[in-house]
Amino acid sequence: MVNLNVKIGSLTLKNPVMTASGTFGYGEEFADFIDLSRLGGIIVKGTTLNPRQGNPYPRMAETPSGMLNAVGLQNKGVDYFAQHIYPGIKDLDTRVIVNVSGASIEDYVGVCERLRGLDKVAAIEVNISCPNVKQGGMSFGTTCDGCESVVSAVRRAWDRTMIVKLTPNVTDITEIARAAEGAGTDAVSLTNTFLGMAIDVERQRPVLSTITGGLSGACIRPIAVRMVWQVANAVSVPVVGLGGIMNGRDAVEFMLAGATAVQIGTANFIDPQVTVKAVEYIQDYMQRHGMASCAELTGAMKGV
Amino acid sequence: MVMKQVMDFTVKANDKHGDNYSLLKLAPVKGSVPPVKPGQFVQVEVPNSKTTYLRRPISINYADTHELWLLVRRAGAGTRSLCDTQEGSVLSVVLPLGNGFTTDVKGTALLIGGGVGIAPLLMLGSKLAVRGVDVQFLLGARSMSDLLELDLFRQTAPVHVATEDGSLGHKGLVTTHPVLQSDEITHIACCGPMPMMKAVAAIARERGINCEVSLENMMACGLGACLCCVEDTKDEGNVCVCTDGPVFNINRLKW
Known part of the structure; x- marks a missing residue:
């Protein structure tokens, strides 16, 4: 019998497969395709204190084995989430985790204060890594001081499980991960998207309205796996791995590198049922390899 | 609301129309095609x-229930691969998506299509005709050889044609076709290149005709999750074309 439960801080997930923020809406967008209760958790889209319209169209460019996006955290704000979205998802039989974004420390804390009253928000994922907003966002995630200041402020405002989502757009991601751990986070997730750019060569103009955007999809997976492996060796809090996971095999790869759990993002756009298939794959994989619990899979890479 | 699903379809036929278009006739590998709305x-x-x-x-x-037709224009690498699909191969399809055109129409409806944008108008025309609406098509293309499915359109309702080179019908863009000046028209549904839809929308506004257009903003998920295909609207700001559209009444649009 395989036990798929994993623990992130004080939070237990029924299996290690979550959905990545910004790729799964609020879950309801995928309810026709899968039984949402089969997921370990749903990380809902980036939520900010005030509503945001996001960036102008065009916001997307397809790239080899991936895509660039420049959505820019379009969302209706935390109060709208609390009033209109939360009631519809609070009774789902899975963990609801809210991705929290902001342009200032006060923004992050403000969102947490409003989420505190929502019992079924099991955890927050603090996004210090969005490459698509000019103010704040990624700037908090690219220096140890910036990371520490946000994480310690949020820690004071939030006593449930906290995950800090790291940007890969740094020289050494392990330093930022250590700063987040030192400031009291329960876990880190990585990677967010890689800063990229595409040019329409006939029109000789950038494809995206913002010129640069975040690269996701299968093309980033080897870099993300490397970073997860590095961070898992650098911190003692759980690592949530993401970046180009297209199927269950890829999810296992991240866990072998040291991830306690995984998030599937862009792959949902191509196969809306990929998450549930990944859960089944992991279960089957563990059976085939005689693993009784996910703890045996995390960091199980041999020969190093 | 019909449930969205991922279904495998077999390519029963790939009818080439000239060098640039393919009509893929698909049949579900299992089960039946879910009910879909025009648009x-x-x-x-x-x-x-x-x-x-x-x-x-x-x-x-x-x-x-047995068949699904997709008219595809060779535009980039993706549509090129689709146009080259062999009969007998299997395609994964997510459907049905988007809102579709309004069918609660009274009076005379002019359905204006340009290029491959004519595709959704065939079903819309049939549906409106069944409902007793007086339907007319206005189809535009660069040249006669780019006018697709003309026979099928003619079987459904009267067809007006505009070609840029004058090889068939009115010479010029659809927006210069005399039928647009007819006082009978109470409703327009339009699908085609953006400049054409904008020009049609301008005429409809000027003449006070109710008008819907079908947008094709670049999409990733098609499910309202990624927020990539947004269109800026007067009432709600950025909304997803894939779920709030692709069909919009021009009164909602900022252009």
Whole structure:
């Protein structure tokens, strides 16, 4: 019998497969395709204190084995989430985790204060890594001081499980991960998207309205796996791995590198049922390899 | 609301129209095609392509319980692969997506299509005709050889044609066709290149005709999750074309 439960801080997930923020809406967008209760958790889209319209169209460019996006955290704000979205998802039989974004420390804390009253928000994922907003966002995630200041402020405002989502757009991601751990986070997730750019060569103009955007999809997976492996060796809090996971095999790869759990993002756009298939794959994989619990899979890479 | 689903379809026929278009006639591998509305679309996985990653949104040309027709124009690597699909191969399709055109129409409806944008108008015309609406088509293309499915359109309702080179019908853009000046028209549904839709919208506004257009903003998920395909609206700001559209009444649009 395989036990798929994993623990992130004080939070237990029924299996290690979550959905990545910004790729799964609020879950309801995928309810026709899968039984949402089969997921370990749903990380809902980036939520900010005030509503945001996001960036102008065009916001997307397809790239080899991936895509660039420049959505820019379009969302209706935390109060709208609390009033209109939360009631519809609070009774789902899975963990609801809210991705929290902001342009200032006060923004992050403000969102947490409003989420505190929502019992079924099991955890927050603090996004210090969005490459698509000019103010704040990624700037908090690219220096140890910036990371520490946000994480310690949020820690004071939030006593449930906290995950800090790291940007890969740094020289050494392990330093930022250590700063987040030192400031009291329960876990880190990585990677967010890689800063990229595409040019329409006939029109000789950038494809995206913002010129640069975040690269996701299968093309980033080897870099993300490397970073997860590095961070898992650098911190003692759980690592949530993401970046180009297209199927269950890829999810296992991240866990072998040291991830306690995984998030599937862009792959949902191509196969809306990929998450549930990944859960089944992991279960089957563990059976085939005689693993009784996910703890045996995390960091199980041999020969190093 | 019809449940969205991922279904495998067999390519029963790939009818080439000239060098640039393919009409893919698909049949479900299992089960039946779910009910679809005119103007809805599907997301098709691209087979055998090294350079594409995402599904391709394609509007539904025709559907019944056994068959699904997709009219595809060779535009980039993805649609090229779709146009080259062999009979007998299997395609993964997500459907039905989007809102579709309004069918609660009274009076005379002019359905204006340009290029491959004519695709969803065939089903819309049939549906409106069945409901007793006086339907007329106005189809535009660069040249006669780019006018697709003309016979099928003619079987459905009267067809006006405009070609840029004058090889068939009125010479010029659809927006200069005299039928647009007719006082009888109470409703316009339009699908085609953006400049054409904008020009049609301008005429409709000027003449006070109710008008819907079908947008084809670049999409990733097609499910309202990624927020990539947004259109800026007067009432709600940025909304997803894939779920709030692809069909919009021009009164909502800022252009």
